């Protein structure tokens with residue numbers, strides 16, 4: 178009788194459950210026998226955190242709509258899913274994991290898929306370290322439900338301060354505006370963190386035109402509190418009254434339960450698995466608790482995105498069960514949208530920013546080109562701006578950013594494909610892209626932008 182391999186997965190969302198299901202699929206093919214146990218500290222599994230801002234805005238009716246696969250369905254597939262069970266320590270030599278209730282679980286293979294909890298700085302907490310009722314991040318389904326309750330309780334005319342202008346900050350600002358709340362966005366940088374300044378200022382203008390206040394270069398220093406009630410936010414240079422404060426200042430790899438295990442990690446705690454997901458003998462990792470290899474400059478970067486977590490998890494699960502799939506890295510592509518107060522912007526990027534290119538020893542040339550998402554005589558035509566950067570020496574495409582109306586954002590995918598293949602700015606300028614008047618101009622604006630950069634060399 179063959180021995181069943183005991184696989185213990187910690188974390189039951191995108192990466193962990195992709196890994197678990199793929200391992201079962203591959204095991205059926207390779208003839209391996211797996212007994213998969215998954216520990217999840219919350220009461221939720223396999224949901225789209227990406228949809229939470231749209232639930233908050235009113236586009237999605239219920240948090241249940243965001244659940245891709247229920248706990249019952251995982252269990253029907255043969256997975257021993259234990260909700261409300263937190264891993265607190267691991268002994269890699271003994272191959273055991275200890276849970277918060279003191280249970281010690283043996284494993285043959287450990288999969289770390291613990292994600293990255295939201296950063297909540299000390300200034301956002303009560304002096305005793307507990308959270309205020311009206312201040313918090315947008316990270317989990319429970320957070321989404323709490324924010325909907327807070328929006329309702331605060332009522333029309335209440336003011337929300339959003340700290341941070343990454344894509345979650347922008348999406349939450351949209352949700353709050355569409356709920357009829359006043360919004361201030363505070364960001365310590367020049368605007369949307371994902372973009373170069375000349376592109377992010379377009380997003381800041383749209384936020385302001387939609388009725389939000391945007392304060393750039395604002396390093397938040399603390400909260401204004403009256404008794405136990407938060408009434409405002411201080412930054413170096415100002416104060417804003419606030420009924421609600423959203424923390425959208427990033428996430429940190431959730432690898433604390435591995436502290437003291439001897440496992441190697443990056444300075445931020447992120448794991449760096451090989452392309453098959455292996456981080457050490459009998460230890461695997463995928464998703465937001467990991468860094469990913471960026472192909473454009475061959476560096477590790479922390480890019481906590483669902484699109485990476487699911488691919489990462491699938492490759493890991495396949496390899497763990499005897500397959501050969503591998504995660505080939507990223508080119509740093511991401512996209513979001515801002516739609517409120519009559520404004521509509523699609524925002525996307527791929528590849529490097531200018532500072533990253535310079536840090537990699539490249540000689541970047543970048544230009545912003547303005548154009549139209551469709552032929553100018555069509556009702557679909559919306560303005561779009563494209564930032565294209567290439568390396569002077571090799572003509573290699575290095576990065577593209579897009580800010581514009583409907584249909585603008587996914588243009589970034591063509592640029593991502595060129596980056597993926599290590600192509601040049603000429604490849605982007607001359608490749609065969611689809612054209613008809615409702616979708617594009619005869620020379621698509623992406624190709625015009627690439628051509629303009631190519632002409633600089």
Ligand SMILES: Cc1cc2nc3c(=O)[nH]c(=O)nc-3n(C[C@H](O)[C@H](O)[C@H](O)COP(=O)(O)OP(=O)(O)OC[C@H]3O[C@@H](n4cnc5c(N)ncnc54)[C@H](O)[C@@H]3O)c2cc1C
Nearest residue numbers: 188190191192218226227264291292464465481482483484
């Ligand atoms: C508001 C929001 C919007 C987003 N929008 C996008 C988007 O548009 N596009 C995109 O690509 N990505 C987006 N993301 C990111 C995406 O949701 C994450 O990258 C993805 O969920 C990561 O999956 P994961 O499985 O690695 O981690 P998680 O989804 O964080 O899952 C990790 C799980 O592990 C559990 N866990 C942690 N520690 C322990 C422990 N010690 N014991 C037991 N269980 C533990 C956690 O409770 C959690 O359920 C968004 C995220 C948020 C919050």
